[in-house]
Structure formats: C-alpha cells, structure tokens
Amino acid sequence: MAIRPLLTKDFATENLEQLPVYERTGGYAGFKKALEMQPDALVDMVKKSGLRGRGGAGFPTGNKWSFLPKGVYPRYLVCNADESEPGCFKDRYLMEESPHQVLEGILIASYAIGCNLAFIYIRGEYLPQHEALEKAIDEARQSGYLGKNVLGKGYDIDVILHRGAGAYICGEETAMLTSLEGYRGEPRLKPPFPAVKGLYGKPTVVNNVETVANLPHIVLNGAEWFAAIGTPTGSGTRLWCMSGHVNRPGNYEMENGTPIRELIEEHGGGVWKNRTLKAFQPGGASMMVLLPQHLDVGLDFDAIQKAGSLAGAGAMVVMDETTCMVDAARRYVKFFEHESCGKCTPCREGTYWMANLFDRFEGGDAKPGDIDLLLDIGYNIDGRSFCPLGDASTWFPRSVIKFFRDEFQEHISEKGCPFKKSTVEAVA
Amino acid sequence: MPLAKPTVAQIQELAARYPSKQSAIIPALWAVQHEQGYVTDEAMSEIAQHLGLPPSLIEATASFYSMFLTRPEGRHDVVICINAPCMLRGADEMVAYLERQLGVRDGGTTADGAITWHSTIECLGACGGAPMMQVDHRFEENLTPERIDAIIERLRKEPAPHYPLPGPPHKGEGAVQAKAAEPAKKPARPRAKKVQD
Numbered sequence: 315m316a317i318r319p320l321l322t323k324d325f326a327t328e329n330l331e332q333l334p335v336y337e338r339t340g341g342y343a344g345f346k347k348a349l350e351m352q353p354d355a356l357v358d359m360v361k362k363s364g365l366r367g368r369g370g371a372g373f374p375t376g377n378k379w380s381f382l383p384k385g386v387y388p389r390y391l392v393c394n395a396d397e398s399e400p401g402c403f404k405d406r407y408l409m410e411e412s413p414h415q416v417l418e419g420i421l422i423a424s425y426a427i428g429c430n431l432a433f434i435y436i437r438g439e440y441l442p443q444h445e446a447l448e449k450a451i452d453e454a455r456q457s458g459y460l461g462k463n464v465l466g467k468g469y470d471i472d473v474i475l476h477r478g479a480g481a482y483i484c485g486e487e488t489a490m491l492t493s494l495e496g497y498r499g500e501p502r503l504k505p506p507f508p509a510v511k512g513l514y515g516k517p518t519v520v521n522n523v524e525t526v527a528n529l530p531h532i533v534l535n536g537a538e539w540f541a542a543i544g545t546p547t548g549s550g551t552r553l554w555c556m557s558g559h560v561n562r563p564g565n566y567e568m569e570n571g572t573p574i575r576e577l578i579e580e581h582g583g584g585v586w587k588n589r590t591l592k593a594f595q596p597g598g599a600s601m602m603v604l605l606p607q608h609l610d611v612g613l614d615f616d617a618i619q620k621a622g623s624l625a626g627a628g629a630m631v632v633m634d635e636t637t638c639m640v641d642a643a644r645r646y647v648k649f650f651e652h653e654s655c656g657k658c659t660p661c662r663e664g665t666y667w668m669a670n671l672f673d674r675f676e677g678g679d680a681k682p683g684d685i686d687l688l689l690d691i692g693y694n695i696d697g698r699s700f701c702p703l704g705d706a707s708t709w710f711p712r713s714v715i716k717f718f719r720d721e722f723q724e725h726i727s728e729k730g731c732p733f734k735k736s737t738v739e740a741v742a
Numbered sequence: 743m744p745l746a747k748p749t750v751a752q753i754q755e756l757a758a759r760y761p762s763k764q765s766a767i768i769p770a771l772w773a774v775q776h777e778q779g780y781v782t783d784e785a786m787s788e789i790a791q792h793l794g795l796p797p798s799l800i801e802a803t804a805s806f807y808s809m810f811l812t813r814p815e816g817r818h819d820v821v822i823c824i825n826a827p828c829m830l831r832g833a834d835e836m837v838a839y840l841e842r843q844l845g846v847r848d849g850g851t852t853a854d855g856a857i858t859w860h861s862t863i864e865c866l867g868a869c870g871g872a873p874m875m876q877v878d879h880r881f882e883e884n885l886t887p888e889r890i891d892a893i894i895e896r897l898r899k900e901p902a903p904h905y906p907l908p909g910p911p912h913k914g915e916g917a918v919q920a921k922a923a924e925p926a927k928k929p930a931r932p933r934a935k936k937v938q939d
Contacts, residue, residue: 400825400865438809441879479807496764498806557827557869564870631827645826649863
C-alpha cells in the first residue's frame, strides 16, 4: 500500500478541466456504462464496492442510497461541496483540476437513485471552483450529458450549482438542506433522515464531492476491483490534505491502510527545519490529536478510530516541537465558537465559554482550576448538542488536555504562553 | 439605489429555476452584493418583492451568512486566515505585517478606499499553501512580506473586480456581464500538485 492515484491519476494532463480532454482520458465512459445498467444494479454495485462516504462520517454510500423509500418521487441528490473543515482542501482540488469527474459522479449517483434534479452546494469562498464547475456543467449540457433524454436513453437530469455564503454548519447535511431551501442554515432533528424526508420534504441523498468522484471508476472497473484496493473495511483511496510543519504540504492520494508514517515522512518530506514531530491531527479541526507513537497506524477510518481519533474529512495537520498545543486548540475552539449556529444552548454558550477560557490561558489570566473547568464544559457540550458541531468542538481540546496537560499548567504558572509565538490580539 | 436590470432579470430567472422560489434567496443576495458591493435593506425589500416573499424572510437569511456585507467596503476585499494550520506556518506574522503595511486595523478600510482587510478564523481551504489569504475571493498562497507588498501595490491601482452573476445559464444582458467577469488568470493551484510517484 502506498500512494495510489485513482481519482488523481490524470491530473498531470493539461487542460483536464475541459470536456474533450476529460473524455480522452476515459471521461463519461462510466456514465455511459451506467445508463446501460438498471439503477438497482448500480446501487448493488456501489454497496459491493464498499465505498464509504468521504465527507467525514464514513457511512457506506450504497447503503445510504438504498434507504430511499420505494415509489416516492421526486427525489433529490445534493453533492456536498461545502468543504469547510479546517485543514481540508481536497474537494477544492478535485473541483479545480477535474470538475467533470465530480459532475460525472453526480450524474451516475442521480441515475442510480432515480433523481432528475441534482444540486451542488458549494461554499461561498470557493469562487474559482464555482466557476470551474459552472463551466463544466455548461459543457456537459451542450454535449448532451445532462438535460432532457440524456444520450438518447430516456433519462432526464439537470444540475443546479448553489453557492453558500460562509457558514461551516451548512456542511452538516440537514443544515445544508435547510440552507438550500433558503433559510438560515440550522440543522434539523434526525430522524427523519434526509433519505426519507430531505430537501423540500422529499427523499434526498447527500454525498460528498470525493465520494461521487469515485463512482465513474467503480462503474467502469467493477465493485470487486474497487473492493480489492485498500483495506477490507475501507476500500479505495483517499485524498489526504497535509498541512502544518512538513516540508511538502499538499494533497496526496493514498491507498487506504497506508501507514501515516509514509504519508508524513516519505511524501511530505518529514517535519520541516529538521525538527521533531510533536503531534499530528488527522481528519480536521474536529478530530483528536495523535502522537508520534501512532505513526504506524494505517490511513483508514477504522484504524484511526481504534488509535483514538477519527479520519474525518482527510486532513493531516502536522505539528513540530515548537508548537503551542494550547494555542492550536484555542484556534479551533474559536473557530467553533464563530461557526456555532446558535440553535442549541450547549454549543452556543459552551463554545463561547471555552474560547474565553482559552484566551485566559494564552493571555496569562488562567487559574489552577481552569483546566478542569475546560474539561467540565467539554463534558457538558459533547453528546448534549443538537448536531455534531458542538460535540466535535470539544474533541481536540480535550485530547490536548489529556496528552499535554503540562503545557496548560505552564501557561498558568508562567502567566502566559511559554512558546511566545503568538499574540492574543491576533485572534479577533 | 434600485437594482440594475440584469440583476432583476437574474433574480426572476433564479426564482423559476428552483423547485421553491425561496431557494433563490441566497443566489439573489449574491447577485445584489456583486452588483452593489453590499446588501442594503432597500435591496432586500426589492428581492422580497421579486420573489413574492416577506422582506423579513430575506433579512433572516441574509443575517445568518457571514459573507453578506451590510456596509460598503473598499474596492478590494482581503481576508487572511488565522486558523491553526495557517498559524503553524506563520499566519500571525503575516497578519501583523499586513496590518502595518495597510495602516488600518482588522476590519478597516485603507484611507484611499482601495482595500478592506480582515483576519478570519474560518478556514479558507488552502492549508497546503499556508499562510494564505483570499483577495477578491481568489487564492493567494505561500505568503511572504514581499508577496504581500506586491499584492497591495497591485490592488491600489486596480479597479474593483467584476463578479459573475450566480446561476447558469446566463441569457441576455446577464451573459454579457458574465463574460466580462472572466478571471484574469487561472485559479491558484494547490502547492504540492504532484500526486504521482
């Protein structure tokens, strides 16, 4: 297991974002083949492939599709392109380099679930990526890949590109649907799940950009081929967004199960400036910190979970020995405070309170009881929030307290940040 | 200031495009902001009128989303990320440098009206090129003081950018506007493009 270009295999091709070039690399052959199949057979195929959602939760995609109630129409597909998890920039890369691959995946998924109108919800900040997708949709429409009676096969499909406006919470699937309906992006209670009652109250599937980008390859090469890549419970590859203190940050597509060590040391060129690794964080801002002793864990949903963190949306934030773990946690907590939608009290008030406490630590005002106070607040948010945003706001800070409690102590005893790297004023 | 004709046409087109006209609120707000630079109460009332919805609904939605501006800003919009992945690669130093060079505090507009800047804790999706900022919604990565200087110099001379109207396909006047809004250059690519071995 190693680096394995699957979604990114043609990314070195010039002008891949243009339709004729994409077609020359085998583009839209998957969709054409899918149109020859029965939709149910496609759902079975994706189930057998073992494809799991790449947005963060890792839910089996084929199962998600099969939850749609029989005979209820219209149905909708929403492609989640609201990539906003701090540390993640993989969907951006896929949309920028090969928008047609994403679109082809959307068309395949739509056909499989019997949907005639699909949406792409893209975050407001991704304007260049919005333009790339818009151009791809126009090209595909002109070439007969979307519209009425697609490729003469009697199937109608249209895609609407919908631009968000700066709300992380809209990446949560029910908040995304609420936002798409024109309201404030607040999450909804589950159940009913979107598969039963989603967009406009109709059966809806929400799939991540990277998830759908896998579909053309699965259809073309078969479920067995895909299932043979990666690990038994995590088939395929994932794009890992490596950032922080490494020599070569960027996106790397790795076969699932590849040791984290290989990603960081070989492909990332190791920790920069000849420093030593202090910690790293897979998954994104929400996920728990891991230590150098976890370097041999495989890049895989289940393996990372077993090690005490989560693979989430595929970020890999690397931190060297000079990193102030308190300040890193403070940034993430501030992020969640900023992005809390305000619907439920534990998250709205809890993230605010945690952020205040972190400012106290960094500003030199923390008292000895504040570490336990942080843990207590975290305990009262996690599992008591309306949606996973609140829960996830506590995971990284609590894991940092678990492994780096002495750093918090130092912030108290030295009345401020011993690393002196950042200033409180920098974070408004 | 009443909305321009292409904007109104676009809002009406959007209302017809979605299964529910309420879904056109966010794209309509984008159309307004891209035309007028920010969203006024007057413009929201006009959106409400064109969509046949109460103005309170438009305001409720607009006030939730941080990218909709309620005040006029400078010609150019500079947003610099200070979340953890950027912090690890020196974002705080870049923020301090930017503030010093522009001479206005976070959230302020330069005296010549050229640039409004602010730092953001909301990750902008370019951690592989940190420290980074978005200039008029385009990515500027691997920032150094020299790069910041060059960007500021460019922005002080450049007119305000044209943004495309949201929602395909553009017809009539909208199409002309969309064409004029073509980006000057290809979007910045992630730094480590090599994924092959």
